[in-house]
Amino acid sequence: AENGQVGIAELEQIRELITAAGYLGRIIIDPSVVRGLEYYTGPVYEVELTFPVTNDDGQVVRFGSVAGGGRYDGLVGRFRPEPVPATGFSIGVSRLFSALKAVKSPIVDSRNELPLVVVTAMDNKSPEFMPGYQAMVSALRQAKDADGKPLLRADLYLGASGFNAQMKYADRRGAVCAVIQGSSEREAGTVVIKDLILGAELAAASRDVKDSSEHKAKQAEAQFAVPLAELVEGVKRVLARHS
Structure with missing residues (x-):
């Protein structure tokens, strides 16, 4: 029983x-x-x-x-x-x-492969938060382009590792961006979208470039917060930058 x-x-x-x-x-x-x-x-x-x-x-x-x-x-x-x-x-x-x-x-056709977005699970040791992360994945998978076709692939991190390991996982998968929601973002009703391609470019910049106003403006675009309801639109901004 x-x-x-x-x-x-x-x-x-x-x-x-x-x-x-x-x-x-x-x-x-x-x-x-x-x-x-x-x-x-x-x-x-x-x-x-x-x-x-x-x-x-x-x-x-x-x-x-x-x-x-x-x-x-x-x-x-x-x-x-x-x-x-x-x-x-x-x-x-x-x-x-x-x-x-x-x-x-x-x-099965790599020529038509869609860009990948990884949803991280900052509170992966608390099962009650997993449905929220899964809902984000579902919303992203339902995103469509102007012709009504799927816009992207979305993947949820299911391991027990911390933030750095999850970012490495997203890099290994070749993700365009990562979606992040920890306790502070959840309380604020927001998510953070991290542009992994732009972030890598900024990290490789020289010291002189990093001091420029243009570099600092790009940093704001490489990682930004949006209301949870605007998750898909925020990801679209990143995809448009690299299309």
Whole structure:
């Protein structure tokens, strides 16, 4: 009974996160889903592609399941003296790749790759703040250009590291900018947008250049705060600078 209550609480937390991300309906909590292996100790997942696709023979088909997995805290601990929390899943790569090609996804066409924005998680050790960060990611992913096409890719940092490590993560991913909201920004109802490309250029400038008024003006553009409701517009400013 106690394990059941813990499981229900975890599912409620998952529901909060997917609701904040705007994925309720696309992600369904289904108690009937069961994985075939016994080592799972928490939520399990099954990923299905339900959109119809016409194959080479003119038949309408569905790709179905392309991934599955879950939480298995006890598995790694069987081979080590201490418990090791773990989550993972396997992907049917060939089937997923075929599906991405069928819908002409930019993910499989680097020529059409969209700019990346990373939302950092300054309060990543406080689960109650994660839905807010996820909502920012959702808002950015819904941004469209003048033709109604997706404007950018957005990624949420999910590790437990601090600010510097998160900035390095964004740099490694090749992000154009990072979105930052700590406790002070949350209280003020704002977010900070950090232009990583312009910031790198300013950091490489010589001492003489750094003393100029132009350099100081660019510094204000390299990192600026906007109201949370204007997050997308603020990111658009950065994207327009580097388009």
